[in-house]
Amino acid sequence: MLPLLLASSSPYRRELLQRLHLPFTWASPDIDEARQGDETAAELVRRLARLKAQALAEHHPQHLIIGSDQVAVLGERILGKPHSAERACEQLLAASGQSVTFLTGLALLNSATGHCQVDCIPFTVTLRELDRQRVERYVQTEQPLDCAGSFKAEGLGVSLFQSTHGSDATSLIGLPLIRLVDMLLKEGVQVP
Known part of the structure; x- marks a missing residue:
């Protein structure tokens, strides 16, 4: 088996990948994550997942490289990582009582052969009705500033959910393990 390399510095993705009990290393790819033109959210995450894997291929020529990227979509609006508490509160209040779809792009690149599998896995969350005080408490406690859509499903963020719908709950955290196992097989x- 070729060694596995996770093209991500995300501690959430590393923690998820450990569930498969396969040895792996990780490295952070350096790519431009800006949206291109009228690219859809699904096209964006597929492209970024592929680019992240490809960015490490030259220095890791005999590896299976896993790339992943995620955005949250509210209506037609893409919600990225908030990076500030105020922005996190704005995102959560805008999503109050509504459904947010998380799109996770996944790529598995065999750098020995150049073969690359790419997919986009959706997962939808409907949020409870939220007020500013609850949102501010949540943001202060959880600090979801590096999470698309401003909440951590693996933590207290689940308390904001009314319901969820999708085929792979791990995609909500940023690495869809069910689809990844298919690719690895x-x-x-x-x-x-």
Whole structure:
């Protein structure tokens, strides 16, 4: 089996990948994550996942490289990482009582052959009706400033949910393990 390399510095993605009990290393790719033209959210995350994997291929020529990227979509608006408490509060209040779809792009690149599998996995969350005081308490407690849509599903963020819908709950955290296992199997990797 070729060694696995996670093209991400995200501690959330590393924690998820550890669930598969496969040895892996990780490295942070340096790519431009800006949206291009009229690119849809799904096109954006697929492209960025692929680019993240490809960015590490030259220095890791005999690896299976996993790239992933995620955005949250509210209506037609893409919600990225808020980076500030005020922006996080704005995002959550805008999503109050509404459904937010998380799109997670996933790529698995065999850098030895150049074969690259790419997909986009959706997961939808409907939020409870939220007031400013609750949102501010949540943001202060959880500090979801590096999370698309401003909440951590693996933590207290679940208290903001009214319901969820999707085929792979791990995609909500940023690395869809069910789809990744499918990709790994196609590359001959047997997951314990």
